[in-house]
Amino acid sequence: NGTLPRRFQNAELERLQALEGRGGAFRSAALAARSVHDRARFQRNQIARLRRRGLSVLGIPFQFQPNLDLAALGRITDRLERRLKDA
Numbered sequence: 001n002g003t004l005p006r007r008f009q010n011a012e013l014e015r016l017q018a019l020e021g022r023g024g025a026f027r028s029a030a031l032a033a034r035s036v037h038d039r040a041r042f043q044r045n046q047i048a049r050l051r052r053r054g055l056s057v058l059g060i061p062f063q064f065q066p067n068l069d070l071a072a073l074g075r076i077t078d079r080l081e082r083r084l085k086d087a
Contacts, residue, residue, distance in 0.1 A: 002062040003047070004040035013037065058083045 008016070019030040047057050061079060063072045 003043050003059040004036065004062050006037075006040055006044070008033070008037050 013034070016030045016033050019026045020034075021027075047059060050057050058080060060076055063075070065072060068076075
């Protein structure tokens, strides 16, 4: 499922909002960061909704690379193994 990590705290989001007003590359970078933040928040909200309905959710961290190599698969399996032991 490739869940994104939470990247920004509230104070950082406020600084991003201030950068949006500066225009140019600052605005573009701030909007891109805000977009990633919003997507991660949406994913967390959906996971919470599923859990409230009594479903067990095992998130798989998003791998920031175009193809999964052995190391990426190892990170995914390690995470799943830890989560399954805790479940």
